[in-house]
Amino acid sequence: MIKxxxxxxxxxxxxxxxxxxxxxxxxxxxxSYTNPKWVDQRKTARDAGLVTGFYHFGRAGNVTEQADYFLSKINLVAGDMLVLDWEDSxxxxxxxxxxxxxxxxxxxDHKVLLYCNTDFWLNRDTTSFAGDGLWIAHYNGKPGKPGIEHPWxxxxxxxxxxxxNLAHFESRSSLRKWAGGSAE
Known part of the structure; x- marks a missing residue:
């Protein structure tokens, strides 16, 4: 696993x-909200050679308009991952x-994932649909063992x-390859 x-x-x-x-x-x-630090935070990640993902905190309302708003802010490169943060009931x-x-x-051409906690996944989700992958939050004191049966x-x-976070990949290179980026 990688960190x-x-x-x-x-x-x-x-x-x-x-x-x-x-x-x-x-x-x-x-x-309407945009993180004012995200461009500089992306530069820090890119300068360090990290695989990058970007997320949108979903709110009640028109989700396609929210997705368009999110996508309008990003100049994507190969290997960037996109995530819906599902925490609003x-x-x-x-x-x-x-x-x-x-x-x-x-x-x-980009992996699209779902982020949520175990309560949302186990008690609110009805389809087990997480796009290209599930990013699960569970502070159970067991890194890499989030306490769910679904693949994550x-x-x-x-x-x-x-x-x-931990990622279920052998290396940064394997994550980058999975995400659609070029080899390091």
Whole structure:
């Protein structure tokens, strides 16, 4: 397994990348919020050679408009991953699925994933649809063992000192290849 982090406007533009292989960066929320630090946070990741993913925090409302808003902010490169952060109980399972399928259609060359916690996955999800992969949050003190039976790609296992994740890949190169990026 390999290690990574995720960052939002709560973290600095220049974060510690030592020992990390990937980073997920929050870009948007709903149809109006954009993380003011995301471009510099992406530069930090790219300068360190990390595999990058970008996420949208979904809100109740028109999910295709939210997806278009999210996609309008990004200048994607090969290997960038795209993620729906599903934490708002106002976003239905059907809306979750619609966002992921819409983004997959709009950006077919990029992996599109679902991020959620175990409560949403086990108690709100009705389709087990996570696009190209599930990024599951479960702070159970067992990194790499998120406590679900469904196959997962990423496990967010703590938020101390910041959101830290493991990915179910052998190496950074294998993640980059899976995500559609060129070999290092």
């Amino acid at each position: 990574g982090i995720d960052v939002s406007s709560y973290q600095s533009e220049k974060y510690d990348t030592e020992g990390m292989d990937f980073v997920f960066i929050k870009i948007t929320e709903g149809r 106002g976003v239905s399972n059907a809306s979750k699925d619609k966002w992921i399928k819409y983004v997959q259609k709009k950006r077919p 790609r990423f496990h967010q296992y703590t938020d101390k000192p910041l959101d830290t």
